[in-house]
Amino acid sequence: xxxxxxxxxxxxxxxxxxxxxxxxxxxxxxxxxxxxxxxxxxxxxxxxxxxxxxxxxxxxxxxxxxxxxxxxxxxxxxxxxxxxxxxxxxxxxxxxxxxxxxxxxxxxxxxxxxxxxxxxxxxxxxxxxxxxxxxxxxxxxxxxxxxxxxxxxxxxxxxxxxxxxxxxxxxxxxxxxxxxxxxxxxxxxxxxxxxxxxxxxxxxxxxxxxxxxxxxxxxxxxxxxxxxxxxxxxxxxxxxxxxxxxxxxxxxxxxxxxxxxxxxxxxxxxxxxxxxxxxxxxxxxxxxxxxxxxxxxxxxxxxxxxxxxxxxxxxxxxxxxxxxxxxxxxxxxxxxxxxxxxxxxxxxxxxxxxxxxxxxxxxxxxxxxxxxxxxxxxxxxxxxxxxxxxxxxxxxxxxxxxxxxxxxxxxxxxxxxxxxxxxxxxxxx
Amino acid sequence: xxxxxxxxxxxxxxxxxxxxxxxxxxxxxxxxxxxxxxxxxxxxxxxxxxxxxxxxxxxxxxxxxxxxxxxxxxxxxxxxxxxxxxxxxxxxxxxxxxxxxxxxxxxxxxxxxxxxxxxxxxxxxxxxxxxxxxxxxxxxxxxxxxxxxxxxxxxxxxxxxxxxxxxxxxxxxxxxxxxxxxxxxxx
Numbered sequence: 001x002x003x004x005x006x007x008x009x010x011x012x013x014x015x016x017x018x019x020x021x022x023x024x025x026x027x028x029x030x031x032x033x034x035x036x037x038x039x040x041x042x043x044x045x046x047x048x049x050x051x052x053x054x055x056x057x058x059x060x061x062x063x064x065x066x067x068x069x070x071x072x073x074x075x076x077x078x079x080x081x082x083x084x085x086x087x088x089x090x091x092x093x094x095x096x097x098x099x100x101x102x103x104x105x106x107x108x109x110x111x112x113x114x115x116x117x118x119x120x121x122x123x124x125x126x127x128x129x130x131x132x133x134x135x136x137x138x139x140x141x142x143x144x145x146x147x148x149x150x151x152x153x154x155x156x157x158x159x160x161x162x163x164x165x166x167x168x169x170x171x172x173x174x175x176x177x178x179x180x181x182x183x184x185x186x187x188x189x190x191x192x193x194x195x196x197x198x199x200x201x202x203x204x205x206x207x208x209x210x211x212x213x214x215x216x217x218x219x220x221x222x223x224x225x226x227x228x229x230x231x232x233x234x235x236x237x238x239x240x241x242x243x244x245x246x247x248x249x250x251x252x253x254x255x256x257x258x259x260x261x262x263x264x265x266x267x268x269x270x271x272x273x274x275x276x277x278x279x280x281x282x283x284x285x286x287x288x289x290x291x292x293x294x295x296x297x298x299x300x301x302x303x304x305x306x307x308x309x310x311x312x313x314x315x316x317x318x319x320x321x322x323x324x325x326x327x328x329x330x331x332x333x334x335x336x337x338x339x340x341x342x343x344x345x346x347x348x349x350x351x352x353x354x355x356x357x358x359x360x361x362x363x364x365x366x367x368x369x370x371x372x373x374x375x376x377x378x379x380x381x382x383x384x385x386x387x388x389x390x391x392x393x394x395x396x397x398x399x400x401x402x403x404x405x406x407x408x409x410x411x412x413x414x415x416x417x418x419x420x421x422x423x424x425x426x427x428x429x
Numbered sequence: 430x431x432x433x434x435x436x437x438x439x440x441x442x443x444x445x446x447x448x449x450x451x452x453x454x455x456x457x458x459x460x461x462x463x464x465x466x467x468x469x470x471x472x473x474x475x476x477x478x479x480x481x482x483x484x485x486x487x488x489x490x491x492x493x494x495x496x497x498x499x500x501x502x503x504x505x506x507x508x509x510x511x512x513x514x515x516x517x518x519x520x521x522x523x524x525x526x527x528x529x530x531x532x533x534x535x536x537x538x539x540x541x542x543x544x545x546x547x548x549x550x551x552x553x554x555x556x557x558x559x560x561x562x563x564x565x566x567x568x569x570x571x572x573x574x575x576x577x578x579x580x581x582x583x584x585x586x587x588x589x590x591x592x593x594x595x596x597x598x599x600x601x602x603x604x605x606x607x608x609x610x611x612x613x614x615x616x
Binding site: 159162163165166167169170180181182184185186187189191195281282283284285286287288302304305312313314315317370371375 | 475476477478481501503505506507508552555556557558559560561562578579580581582594595596597
């Protein structure tokens, strides 16, 4: 599970020794995120975002549990109870803004974490399971965020719930009964609000469980690194603590500066004013859009405007939107290049940046009104999105000539590695 | 455990199903069916409750709606559009070749006999459930003069049939009946 040169946990005193024999929890922590976990010495700041995502989950759970103490999940009073939190509860405004912007912060760091995975091909063997679990976490996050957004029961909450549950109505035959079953009625109402609250409270703990599996799976091969060359010897690694606890701590500080700047100076920057209007089932806001972190997928949903043979446009859009994430599950097998890191893959690197631009374009279109030229642009960008994963990636993997890799992480960092010289001239050894 | 293993290996194969095998399979099957049965209430509780189902019909007075006007009523907590079509709107709807439509239906099929001017539909876009514009005074009616959904740009014509955009079906015509010349009962 770890490298043979990992530091061994030694109980410091009688109490920890007693504990180690009964329940070796300190040993577990030491081996997981302490000095007992050797990590490649060359990790850059892109490797900070896993820890930051974990921090965001804790932040969301703490603020969320507190908000639940003041919130009432009833369609009659939900909106007022949120205003009560904002105006009457001590520090309620801060806790709610922290939670709402915490969701955005969570998605920012998770997207960066995912893009790190794309660039350095963190999904490749032997780390496929880590990647697959990560996609599961992302899907759970999306479900949790969506249901949380419904709870304030404003206009955007209500119509978001209606549109997203409407997606299930697109499924042939069972769609409409399924939608009614999900909502517990014909339109979002008290039943839907209550179950969304219940699940919004539950899912973060499910996410925490899958994160444990994600880290467990990570600790079997150990962390990847910017060269993509596997760890060979002890000189390739440093203990997680204090080296990466310090590096992650610094990253956390930077993250908190940005997060607090938004929290205290622009807490509604990422929200929609329409959500400060109580839910009205008879009037749809002129421009309904989801929260920014769903925009790229929303653009793909809206890109399908005409029927595709016998498949209705609506079902096509829904299938495409879900496929846009489900395709990530196949990534370890679509990218067949033996080289992991984008640093040594000149062609792949160009397409990686093109994909980022494509996702940004989709994001912009997803937030824009459903009119030309945005529909046309979303259609082109959606097509390119799938083209990237299904055609370009396998093709690039087979035709690209990667640049030479360093012999080891040590060589990449220090410019030379003694054991590389020894291996090159076995006679000299 | 060792004793168990020795019994298993010594038992001749031709003895067939043992009493213990039967008990094992029967017990696990029984528990499995029982466990699955528990899912019924767990799944069913999500379906609409009795009070939600009880809101199943609405009576609406339509005497004040002039030709060219429309109102929004509420049926099962969802909007219903009741539109009094003008002769121009009726002829515009009738001029369209039904076979060319995405969801082919004529105006006659969507209204009651002798009441072709009363177009009663759900105010729920068949794409993802937004309320289309066009029923209120001064709202955009879209390029086909009926309803326009602002969410994803679906346009409906004067018979509330889908003409453009992502929606797959015409606006749904709910079950309704005229209880008198001026009162309509929906549901």
